[in-house]
Amino acid sequence: MNRRILVPPVAIPVVVLMFFIFLLMFVLFSSIVTSAFTKLGIPPAVALTLFLFSILGSFVNIPIAEERTYEPALRVRQVVFMGIPYPVPYLDLEEHRVIIAVNVGGALVPLSVVLYELTRVSMLGETGLRFNIFLSVTISALLSHAFSRPVRGLGIAIPTLIPPIIALGLAMIFGGTNPPLVAYTSGTMGVLIGADLMNWDKIKRLGAPMVSIGGAGTFDGIFLAGLIALLLV
Template sequence: MQRYIFNPFSILMVLILIVAAIILIPFLFLGIIGGALTNLGFSWLQAIGLILLILIGSLVNIPVTTIREAKTPHTPPRGQFAPSLYEGMYREQPPARMTQVAVNLGGAVIPVLISAYLLFHTFVVMGDQALFILAGVGVLVVTIVTHHFARPVSGVGIATPFFIPPLAALICGILLGGGGMGSVVIAYVSGTLGTLIGADLLNFRKFGDLGAPVVSIGGAGTFDGIFLSGIIAAFLA
């Protein structure tokens, strides 16, 4: 059980996420974000609950499969956004020959469910097919950008500079959404799904090269980008 419930972040990263949450919650109380989420079916209380649930859920990893250590370990390339960028951000796990692949509750399961709800509300309830397609375009763009910058970090997972996915999602939301709730939906969905696909799923074959006992989809290395993408989307409201 201890392998699947743990804090993957260093004190520095925990402080960054806490500060981001503290900045966001007052806006929820003031109704700037809560009003927008209410239009999508959430109350301001539910919005705060979701944020807290995501933060707590980041400690929980749900095991899905096990892979063996690769015979030829992968060596991350030097240069742009090398692993040194992530030093001090995440806790390095002890080496292991067998890697348990898990799905992070707060960084994958809950954000994907929220994205699915937003897409359902957009396509079925609102009947906005154009926005649904634009959200798909946003996911594709963020996936490509995130995958370009994602790097395997031994003992951690697939890491991406935390500001890349939110920035890409913000640009997609503004350019494709044209403002209002369209921008919110596109920014959140593209930031969440694009990060998970571009960083973790497209690098799934490299999980066995990392030598970590647990590699979590949506966990260390990508959770921060997904969480901040949600904040960016909320501010667009």
């Protein structure tokens, strides 16, 4: 018996329209990100490549460690008394394994950009700017740690708009001759260090099979913090 699947004629124009809308949004967003990265002195072609790596890399997690925890679990065993089985609850320790991974788009890409910029600043001999960067990252990490919250079954989450606001304020105070660089480094590294690394001891107790540094709830904080901060300064 042959079965035919009928597709309404209106579905094809809608799909085509959705495709063009998605393509337009992608081009618009990529141009915004590219222009933001060029404020750091990065060539447009390299900036576009970094944008693509950030988006595609957000789906890639590289395992780096495995943590084990033991939590109390309620179990039931049967006890037979005079030929009659009785369920008896008891507490036991249950082992949980958590794989800790590094997200390519949310951690490795911004880290590579920051290392490149720090190397360039060091080669130019801008000691004052380098000190302001480290000071801004430290302050941003402490504030990000204060606003971050562990979410059971997911990872570490932070409100999306908090990191850009912190980065913008630090760029205005410590930006000196290069506010975009201070904004980007404090926005990205502040979240990565404060939200993820400083909560390392809590990660293994979140009950998730895998926790990604720079992924899940902190990817928006890291990516958008750097992007919005660059656009605002």
